[in-house]
Amino acid sequence: MALNASRKPVLDGKECDMSGWDMDNCPVRDVLDRIAGKWSTLLLGALARQPYRFGELRRLVPDISQRMLTQTLRDLQRDGYIEREVFPTKPPSVEYRMTDLGRSLFEPLSKVLLWAEVNHPSVKAARVKYDESELA
Amino acid sequence: MALNASRKPVLDGKECDMSGWDMDNCPVRDVLDRIAGKWSTLLLGALARQPYRFGELRRLVPDISQRMLTQTLRDLQRDGYIEREVFPTKPPSVEYRMTDLGRSLFEPLSKVLLWAEVNHPSVKAARVKYDESELA
DNA sequence: GGACGTTGGTCTCAAAAAGAGACTAGCACT
DNA sequence: AGTGCTAGTCTCTTTTTGAGACCAACGTCC
Secondary structure: OOOOOOOOOOOOOOOOOHHHOOHHHOHHHHHHHHHOOOOHHHHHHHHHHOOEEHHHHHHHOOOOOHHHHHHHHHHHHHOOOEEEEEEOOOOOEEEEEEOHHHHHHHHHHHHHHHHHHHHHHHHHHHHHHHHHHHOO | OOOOOOOOOOOOOOOOOHHHOOHHHOHHHHHHHHHOOOOHHHHHHHHHHOOEEHHHHHHHOOOOOHHHHHHHHHHHHHOOOEEEEEEOOOOOEEEEEEOHHHHHHHHHHHHHHHHHHHHHHHHHHHHHHHHHHHOO
16 A cells, blocks of 8 residues: 555645544535635625625626525625615615625635636646547 | 715735626636535645545545545546546555645635634624524 | 616526435455 | 445436516606
């Protein structure tokens, strides 16, 4: 059984030590499952810039359904990342804005978004390579 | 229409300026949609520590189905974050390990994981508060 | 004054994704 | 000979998501 050539942590243990993670009651999963949705990061990114109203967000993210927009906003609100305020205009308008907690989350999250933007070519190249080797 | 009280960017524009995002062909979405899956970050976190075999990962993440484990690993492999190597043992064993690209992604990603761990109490508190105000 | 647009949703139905569990093949161990 | 290990795949059911109609109350246009 000489498989395990290099079994030492790749990252500094202080930065992110998952060894103590309780898989059945994992705080990281509990938090991440919510923000890992298809639309969550997108909406957080938009609201990190400025507050938006429901219809503005719908226009900003054209291929989201109203159903998912409502649901995602509710989820983000429930977890405390955004606030919802109704204005008694006619018809009533609703504004969504980021909370301090949301901004605090978006700080590290924006780093990942930036990574994605920068490394998109590498990922696309990897896909091409994989697909080529697959059809062989 | 005095809704828009504070419409200036919340974060430093240099860090993450989404203003130029093309929603119809967005690199960030293209990359993130893959790693935003329920299991992706968990597997990346595990493989960031050390290489694992299929069965080891299954035992490490008990509530993942074999089907989703296979599929998620394939997706991560296709995007170039992990490598798959088959050893001609009997029965054959398969080892998964992180690539340099994967490690480069996991660096900012681990910051988000850390945030989740640290701020889990705040999120749970926000949920309680929301649920209380809802049933009123 | 009646048709139409606007607001922020909800409701229903269809499609896609995910979960549960049986099944595979070849070999080792008992 | 029976059992278990390996890394999956296949099928079936349940959950999630998407597409689109519908809502009520008001403003505007003609």
